[in-house]
Amino acid sequence: MENNNEEYLKSIFDCFKKLDYINPDEIPNIDLYMDQVTTFMDEHLQASKRYSEDKLLTKTMINNYTKNNLLPSPNKKKYSKEHMLLLIFIYYFKNILSISDIQSIFNPLTEKYYGEKSDIGLETIYKEVFKNQNEQIDALVKDVIRKYNKSRESFPDAQPEEDREFLKTFSFICMLSFDVYIKKQMIEKIIDDTLTDKAKEEKKEKKET
Structure with missing residues (x-):
C-alpha cells in the first residue's frame, strides 16, 4: 500500500509540473486579432485543461470581459501584449x-499601469507576481504531502477496505477544499476592506471634481 501511496502522490505532483507559465517573451510584440x-x-495553456475538448478562452468570454470592463477595448479589433497579460490573469482569477x-x-x-501610464508596466508586474508564485511551489508541495x-x-477501522479507501480519499479532498475555501474568504475580505473602499473613494472624488 505504501508504494501505491507514493505513486498516487507522484501523480498529483505531476499536476504541478503541468502548470504553464507563459513567459512574456513568448507573447508576440505585435497586436493580434481575436x-x-x-x-x-489554447496552445500555451493546454496542459492545464482537465479534458482535451475544454475551451480555455473563447471569443464570447473575451467579449464579455471587455463589456464588464475587465479588459480594455481592443484597438481596431486587435489585442496588444498588455491585453494578453491581463487575459492570463483573468484566466486564473475566474x-x-x-x-x-x-x-x-x-x-x-x-487605470494606473495599462498603456504606459507608469514606470512600472503590466509586463513588470506579471513577471514579479509569477516569480513569487514559483517560489511558493516547494512550500505548497510540502503542505499537500502533510494533508x-x-x-x-483517518477512518482506520472502516470496513471493507474499499470503503476505507474511499473515506480516506474523501478526507483528503475535504482538507484541500477547506484550504481553498479559507483562502478564497481571505481574498474576498482583502478586496472588500481595501480595493472596494478605495474604488468608492475614487468615484466620490471624481464626482466632486
Missing part, C-alpha cells in the same frame, strides 16, 4: 473569484 489570441492561449471581485482588482490595475499523510490516518 482568433490569434484564442489560438495562442476559477475562484466573481466578475465583480475581478473588476475591483483590475480597475486600479488598468495527504493526515488523511491516510
